[in-house]
Amino acid sequence: MTWWLILLLTTAVLIVAGLAFYAGRLLWLLQQQKQQQQLAEQKARQQQQEKKAYLQESIVLISRAMLEQQCEFSEGALRLWVLLDHWPVADKPDAVSSYPGIYQMYLTVKDMPTHQARKDQDKKLTRQQDKVRLSAEKDLKAQIEVDLRLILERFQQA
Template structure:
């Protein structure tokens, strides 16, 4: 076998050094990605824990009659939708009573927006909402109790 010229050896050394540097950079980037994913997963876990606590607290208050069914339904549906889970659970199907109430009253103003309506209009909306509460009470309470079982 004939001897290679010096510039071939120089190119081989440069190639090996380049590959080593690129491998080192790839390893560092992979390590950073794993660290970032771990921090993200921990943040999601903490967020889900807070959501879980709020969901259970609201559901217990509804079950004990300390929270109006319509208000609780609005809050629970939003909180359930905010949960991040590996496989998306269809809460609308699982807790259909809560979602039915939510769909019926989600257009109604709350808080400051409510104050901009005339009192007669507010009373009309309250009567409508209370009618939905009476109509859906049994279904909503059954959903709340199931939710408490699912989240305990």
């Protein structure tokens, strides 16, 4: 009867050892998964910081170029609006109310064709669009300059 007891104890020990090994392996895999998750989160944060720095630099550069009249207000408004739209939500300004001149300029030119589409359209239509665009640039110049200074004040410190 003792050999049955020995066999039963040996089997129990083997089962417990197997379960302990399995539990240890699961804990090790969980630890590995947590480390990978932390690395992925760090990488995502770094990418977000890099994107934000790129957006900030681009916003400041375009704003300065517009103030120094190296970039037309219509082109700059289009570019700034896209960049502001991609700014992280956590500290995103309400661009419509904060920068009304740029917003109005953007609304004026956002549907106008660019590049090849502009070249391919009727010249008369292009002249009409240019007239509207230039008129808007003239009418909104003072407000756009105020908006650009506000943008520079905000994003040079961000």
